[in-house]
Amino acid sequence: MKYSASKEDYLKAIYHLQEGQSVVTTNALAAALQAKPASITDMLKKLKKEKLLNYERYKGFRLNNEGKKVAVHIIRKHRLWEYFLVNKLQFGWDEVHEIAEELEHLSSKKLVDQLDAFLEYPATDPHGDPIPDSQGRFIQERQVSLLDYPLNKMAKVSGVASQTKEMLDLLQHKNIQIGTRLEVKRKFPFDNSLELKIRNQPTITVSELVAKNVMVKDE
Amino acid sequence: MKYSASKEDYLKAIYHLQEGQSVVTTNALAAALQAKPASITDMLKKLKKEKLLNYERYKGFRLNNEGKKVAVHIIRKHRLWEYFLVNKLQFGWDEVHEIAEELEHLSSKKLVDQLDAFLEYPATDPHGDPIPDSQGRFIQERQVSLLDYPLNKMAKVSGVASQTKEMLDLLQHKNIQIGTRLEVKRKFPFDNSLELKIRNQPTITVSELVAKNVMVKDE
DNA sequence: ATTTATTTTTAGATTTGCCTAAAAATATAT
DNA sequence: ATATATTTTTAGGCAAATCTAAAAATAAAT
Ligand SMILES: [Mn+2]
Ligand SMILES: [Mn+2]
Ligand SMILES: [Mn+2]
Ligand SMILES: [Mn+2]
Secondary structure: OOOOHHHHHHHHHHHHHHOOOOOEOHHHHHHHHOOOHHHHHHHHHHHHHOOOEEEOOOOOEEEOHHHHHHHHHHHHHHHHHHHHHHHOOOOOOOOOHHHHHHHOOOOOHHHHHHHHHHOOOOOEOOOOOEOOOOOOOOOOOOOEEHHHOOEOOOEEEEEEOOOOHHHHHHHHHOOOOOOOEEEEEEEEOOOOEEEEEEOOOOOEEEOHHHHHHEEEEEO | OOOOHHHHHHHHHHHHHOOOOOOEOHHHHHHHHOOOHHHHHHHHHHHHHOOOEEEOOOOOEEEOHHHHHHHHHHHHHHHHHHHHHHHOOOOOOOOOHHHHHHHOOOOOHHHHHHHHHHOOOOOEOOOOOEOOOOOOOOOOOOOEEHHHOOOOOOEEEEEEOOOOHHHHHHHHHOOOOOOOEEEEEEEEOOOOEEEEEEOOOOOEEEOHHHHHHEEEEEO
16 A cells, blocks of 8 residues: 555654553644644544544544554654665764655655665664664664663663754764763752763763653663 | 645656757647646646746747756756666666656755765766756767667667666667667668677667667767 | 647646634533 | 533635546648
């Protein structure tokens, strides 16, 4: 089946929203897609008719297996193209999202798989998010927010929860990127800000909001 | 300005059709785009309102300078992506056209220019057609049909006039591609077929129709 | 110069994806 | 439990891009 770019964006957004949540609401999706709730309801009816999600009016909705499969495939394409843009075309990690937002809708199956091979089957995209394989399988790394990480223990930055341009800009400025190794040296309960140490660099401070959105793994 | 994929396809098709012709007709464009004449008329009104072409009802039409500029930029993207697909992603030259037909509509200026740099500024696409530079300049090679080429003179295949999948398939089978060096050994006036010799390969025969569509240059 | 054929345009519909404004259902607060 | 607020859906419309069928203009043939 081939779906419109718009439908694919809906499926992708629902997929992300339903992580954790038991059910996704019309308003939440409207906010995520920057659209009006009435438009969401319209599209939900179509997606339901196409058997991509479960939906009863006024009761929220959730992708079924078929919907999830499609969503994961879009996510695979999005992340592969982001990897391509950063690692082959010299883009910064903070400027690839919008372009990948278009590239993810290309429909050729062979294109994606050849791209994957050309890139040598990367495991994660430039933001640290895992790239599903052609079967849709991927490991969801158990990563934890820097805010909850113990003091004086080496951590490796593995992802960024909020991927706005502003956030990525700020991290770039503070020399934090995917793979950066750092330790939390101090936590200030007053404002929940943190002091971080990266080897060979002066100590830096990040706010609670930043720390919450930086995901790390051990080591 | 940003134009819809549909409008870009119209501009590109008109650009190709108006080569030679003094004016393009509604039916010719309908045939090229596989659409109904009524749809063409609708779109012509819109493109005229956007000042991309000259059009008076019942009198045919032609791109103006602005329309040509847009068309050439789409063609640049189309050919760069074809080059990428063949030379980086291992596609055959006969399977890239449809995919490039989608890729050519990506709007990021930086994407095209970085791709161009990554590919090291190729001069021609996999079918031998010249790739315009970022200013829209390109050399239209003076190439001649193999049908009109003299006997026993070394020629280099530089392009293919008819780029249907069937034609490209046939050339592939006969081991003819862009850059292939060959000589015309004999012409049979009965059916205008040709006998060709490629070094280290047995002599082959091509029909008048094939020869007419194979473009060559000296050397 | 008429008639006939062809080309092109208009008129009116359809589909997709979005919107605003109003109505209906559900949730919250008193 | 009732009133109030919030969420969600419906009703009706709009713009883009296409189509079919009919009308109008142009071209070709007698
Ligand atoms: Mn998208
Ligand atoms: Mn990403
Ligand atoms: Mn196209
Ligand atoms: Mn080409």
